[in-house]
Amino acid sequence: MARFIKKQKHEIGLPPDELLFRGDKKSEEVTIRVIDFDSKNLEENALNELTGVLKYQEKKTVTWLNIDGLHNPGLMQEIAMVFDLDDLIMANVMNTTARPTVHEFDNCIFISVKMLQLNEDSGMISVENLSLILTESILISFQEKKGDVFEPIRERIRKKKKRIRNGWTDYLAFALLDIVIDNYIYIISVLGEKIEVLEEHLGQNQPDASVIKKINAYKRELNFLRRNIRPAKEMILALSKMESEFIFENTYVHYKELLDNMNQAIDSSDSYREILTDQLNLYHTTISSKLNDIMKFLTIFSVIFIPLTFIAGIYGTNFEVLPELKFQYSYFIMLAVMVVMATAMLIYFKKKKWF
Amino acid sequence: MARFIKKQKHEIGLPPDELLFRGDKKSEEVTIRVIDFDSKNLEENALNELTGVLKYQEKKTVTWLNIDGLHNPGLMQEIAMVFDLDDLIMANVMNTTARPTVHEFDNCIFISVKMLQLNEDSGMISVENLSLILTESILISFQEKKGDVFEPIRERIRKKKKRIRNGWTDYLAFALLDIVIDNYIYIISVLGEKIEVLEEHLGQNQPDASVIKKINAYKRELNFLRRNIRPAKEMILALSKMESEFIFENTYVHYKELLDNMNQAIDSSDSYREILTDQLNLYHTTISSKLNDIMKFLTIFSVIFIPLTFIAGIYGTNFEVLPELKFQYSYFIMLAVMVVMATAMLIYFKKKKWF
């Protein structure tokens, strides 16, 4: 399947609120985890059924509901009913191929963004869709598979870190997005270090064929990354300008920091892109200048022998009358002439700075 | 005829409301189809004459009038009269070469967009103009030829899908445009998969001449597609910002989703364009580096034989006095010297990393 965009033929013309899972199924099970807290109390729970959520719903606490696995339309329907969400939102949650976006609804904000993860061995970047639904006291996060990057946040909640425990769902959403963007920067940083190592290598060594493979591999990953983070910037910008009842005044400073981080990520990825282009050019320059040197050397070498061989050819002819052949010192004279000619040509080429 | 833009000399200077069919005639017959529905009732009809439409006009239901074939000025005139439309609009409907656009009139909204269809065999994209006229209770859609992509919508209407049956003409227009844009994304997705397959192929195999043909073919189709969808984005943007009495408040969320989809389509087409450019560069790099290797090998090969042949030439001369010729082991010494020279040169070139 295409890595950048996916659309099956049968998906064309579906109603916008059809609860159809679109994407690659990355998880078998669906798991539900709840963390419910205010500045004083904390309750963590792994649920089997959605009904267990109901009790948190009424409490004036922050409830973070995390759902791993999106392919169960029944559950989605249930969530829509329990939290009184538009089917449209749930359809969006299940569409993992959609573009990062933020939409404000009457009773919630819907946020969708790509989580990137670097496979440190293969250097390949994998992508997972993260959807957030933000209401006054509940934050629901939807991930495609188990095993997330949000453990540090759970730790901060458990350790009673003031900001997050005193904060509201909007702050919690910031914390999640912050980790997502930190991951972007981390990936760029890892990729960037590889690129800079390659640059140093290029400055000192003769490049070989492996260099071009590396440059192209880095370029492909960087392009993939850029394609995923560019729309995220638009989303964060829209979020930081949104005037919503679900976002408190003092959370905007954090959203603006997210924007700063996104800008840094995009700046850096632009810079590395430029560097890769420069490297590609440098590689070609080095390779072709080396080839030029070789070809020049070889050509000059050949050229010197051409007239000498010609002279030998002349005295190899079998004419009956060829006066020089009879003369006693002819052979030695010929050898001497050949040496002189070769030397003269070498001097001439040297003087012309041809080698 | 030019594929991108068409203008006959005799068309210059026509009045803007002249009902002249501009474009390639793609259908002989003109067919009229009506679907009239509200949340409870549904009536479908294929009409011979426009007069059959009159009865739907007064009813407080949504009437979708679909017309295939645009080359009949008489019918257009009639439609203008029956629905009290400006001649300008009908002239625009008949101009299938115009740019996607949206205009608000006093009693309707006029929307024009390109429908793209991929011929899966040839890989060629064909284009058809779709015009929509949106009034309070009637949506008229004009297509160039029979056989459309809107069957799924008719199905949704027949199956009493709530949103569409409760919706109004603005929602119906959204549904049509949604399918058009879904088709854009589907085409990009199909094209994209081909491009990614090619990329994988390029990474593993020696490229041959067919690759360059493919790249150029993909590029041409992608450019054609981009040229048709870029103005569509402007149109959708204008539509989603239009403050019109014919569009209900809660339909805007759908129009904004259209915009998201258009952005995704354009993003992806940009990405694939970049990938094609990279592929082209990679192709050239691979080809030229292979050629360089061959030329280098061959040149080195030649260079080694040049001095050897020269030596043989010297002892092929017919000088009467050429002392070495008399000596018993000369021939073997010469052969030995030749072997040593060739070896020395090979070692020298190897050391210089010339091969």
Next chain:
Amino acid sequence: MARFIKKQKHEIGLPPDELLFRGDKKSEEVTIRVIDFDSKNLEENALNELTGVLKYQEKKTVTWLNIDGLHNPGLMQEIAMVFDLDDLIMANVMNTTARPTVHEFDNCIFISVKMLQLNEDSGMISVENLSLILTESILISFQEKKGDVFEPIRERIRKKKKRIRNGWTDYLAFALLDIVIDNYIYIISVLGEKIEVLEEHLGQNQPDASVIKKINAYKRELNFLRRNIRPAKEMILALSKMESEFIFENTYVHYKELLDNMNQAIDSSDSYREILTDQLNLYHTTISSKLNDIMKFLTIFSVIFIPLTFIAGIYGTNFEVLPELKFQYSYFIMLAVMVVMATAMLIYFKKKKWF
């Protein structure tokens, strides 16, 4: 003289209202033509003197005054006086090298735009300046030379076409500009067809030197065209947004259509520009890949003969002791060895996919 921009040294520092003709004189005579009409009456006249215009000035009809030839400062002065126009405007009218622009004055709107005309034989585009002065009941159009493209409009006036006969000077100005822009699109369409024909040709045939000449010629004309129509778009945009007493509410829909047309023209010219660049690249790729094939073939051919010639050279030496020479089958063995060597090399090269 430069084709893109012209400035004589003596023109520097002239006052802005100096009535100096700037440009190439394209016509000897100055001719004045008047069409005066309302929905009922029509009067056409060719005048010798400006005084003949006075009688139309007071009538509540639309008066279209067309002047061919701009090099007569006296007439310009007179026009300024008769219609009470600022000298600045007349100076602008006489400056045929200026940039397309629109300015609103107290008692008129001044519009300037480039008329392009394609010489169908040479493929060269020629440019002529058109200035329009739009007051409440008079439209004055200034052209550089006789023979215009506005005949269809005169026809429409004569044929009592409703819109133009009921319209006002603002509609007449639209009709003139519409023809100018239709001409842009026509030229792009003609140029575009040539470019697409070339593309098809390139896809099927071996390109020769004439292709590159054509590409460069098309490119030059396209650039020339683009340079003239890009500022025109800004002008049309400004016009369509201008809130002026001389433009009626219901004319704006026409001006917006002009903008649509301009956008289409610019879109298409951008597309063709891209296509030309792609063609240039394709041409270079094809040429160089063909050259590579030839060089490779020839080099391989040479390389095969090099060791064979060397062997012949060895047995051409005149050593007294050269055992192989005496042996009866030496010659045939040598020939056999040569055949084997050549075959082996061919197989090796083939296996390495060198040809």
Next chain:
Amino acid sequence: MARFIKKQKHEIGLPPDELLFRGDKKSEEVTIRVIDFDSKNLEENALNELTGVLKYQEKKTVTWLNIDGLHNPGLMQEIAMVFDLDDLIMANVMNTTARPTVHEFDNCIFISVKMLQLNEDSGMISVENLSLILTESILISFQEKKGDVFEPIRERIRKKKKRIRNGWTDYLAFALLDIVIDNYIYIISVLGEKIEVLEEHLGQNQPDASVIKKINAYKRELNFLRRNIRPAKEMILALSKMESEFIFENTYVHYKELLDNMNQAIDSSDSYREILTDQLNLYHTTISSKLNDIMKFLTIFSVIFIPLTFIAGIYGTNFEVLPELKFQYSYFIMLAVMVVMATAMLIYFKKKKWF
């Protein structure tokens, strides 16, 4: 010193109002010239001391004070005191390396722009800084050296041209800026003509090395020019939008015309830049296609002789048993075979369209 930007180390950290001359000293003397006029009276004066200015200061006339030479901090201090100007302004006046800009102060407008002058012999463009201080009744212009381009304006004042004599300082400033921009256009026009001549030359002749030198020289000058006029456009734009008490309502039409001219200048310089790039590409294409032709010819030539020489080599061997040597017509047969072979190869290459 760098041509584009200059900053000495000791200049870092100076206070913004330090009266330090920054730039290259282009004039030894400082000269002061006054023109004082209203619609009826005119007085011209060359002053030794600033005190002579005082008498004009009170009069309700337009006073144009022109100062050539900026390296005298004492005089600058005096000017600041006499006209009650901020030291900041005078520091800006003395900094000839600054970017074109316009700033509004409480009692004046400060304008700075680059005057360009073309050395018609060398084709080099030289740059001089022009600062204008515009108050209600006084315009002070500062130039780096004597000998300016403003003589036509003095002439217009002397000749009692109405607009300038009735105008105010804002109109005078327009007149000065108009000449500066006219000079930009003139330079582009001269450069452009050279470029177009070169283009015609390129279309007809074989390019030689001088062409590339010319292209690079033109490119350098064009870039230098562009760098100086681009910020000027921003300045003019800001000026034409400035709502200041020192600019009369009816002068804005002139400022807008300046903007039109700037746009034309920038458009044209963009066009010529594109043309130069195209020329460079054409040059490379022509050169390399010619080289390809030569190399191809020479290679084919060599290839034809290679097998022939090989055959001669075979019959030059000294084998005792070489049957063909004995046969009477061998030599002639060999020659015939050679002719046939050469012909066959020529036909083959021709058929393959290799030459």
Next chain:
Amino acid sequence: MARFIKKQKHEIGLPPDELLFRGDKKSEEVTIRVIDFDSKNLEENALNELTGVLKYQEKKTVTWLNIDGLHNPGLMQEIAMVFDLDDLIMANVMNTTARPTVHEFDNCIFISVKMLQLNEDSGMISVENLSLILTESILISFQEKKGDVFEPIRERIRKKKKRIRNGWTDYLAFALLDIVIDNYIYIISVLGEKIEVLEEHLGQNQPDASVIKKINAYKRELNFLRRNIRPAKEMILALSKMESEFIFENTYVHYKELLDNMNQAIDSSDSYREILTDQLNLYHTTISSKLNDIMKFLTIFSVIFIPLTFIAGIYGTNFEVLPELKFQYSYFIMLAVMVVMATAMLIYFKKKKWF
């Protein structure tokens, strides 16, 4: 570590107000310096402990607190407490890898910018983070290491320069930023001079391999510089538009001048970037045209000898019947023919302008 962006894995998910030093530790010690002044009094102090600052805090004077070394979280905590600053700000101060930015808080403005320093020997640019916290009467500046570029400002304060002594913290902040930007311009100016020297060198000499190394080195430094100053421009722009109680009306003119300077810096760096690209192209053109000349010469040289050697080869064959061999003048005729052939070929090549 990557030079452009740094992110450790363990930093992901930290709370935004975690006081963690991020970056390379550039200094061991932390030093605190205070300058406290108003227009009359001045007090300078190097402090060991932060408590010494308290006495300045209450005074109605400008207090400039400069802190070198950022790796002490304890001190940062203390500063936050003493001056009642949000932990967020201190976390930002300690993050030296962040993007230049400006944020307004309730009781202060936070500014962060990169200080660049050129190592004149290596030509490498090093970067240091500068953070400013601006309150009503206190300016705190944070630098990564001792030894700054702000000495000229201390001098201006000591020398009782009026503007700075009468100014407020907002003016002091301007003075610091002014020096930072002056340094940008100085570095561009130094780099620019090197680039222009190289350009002159390129115009006159045969380029050698060192040129390409220089171009690439300059390009790398320029890109590094551009990446650091581009976001600074956004920051300055935001600052100059900020409506804050901590910035006095008459300081904005200075902030606007900063913006002018930033624009100049960016313009110039853009220009030099273009010049470097042009140089790279010129280098390649020169190198390849020289190679072409050599190859052409050598090929022509070879081609002339090829048929001559062939002729000699023919008369070196040992056919028993080879009539020419017997003829007395054959040898001389052969030599003559060879001379004629070589001359004819030379003339032909010359006429075809091949050398």
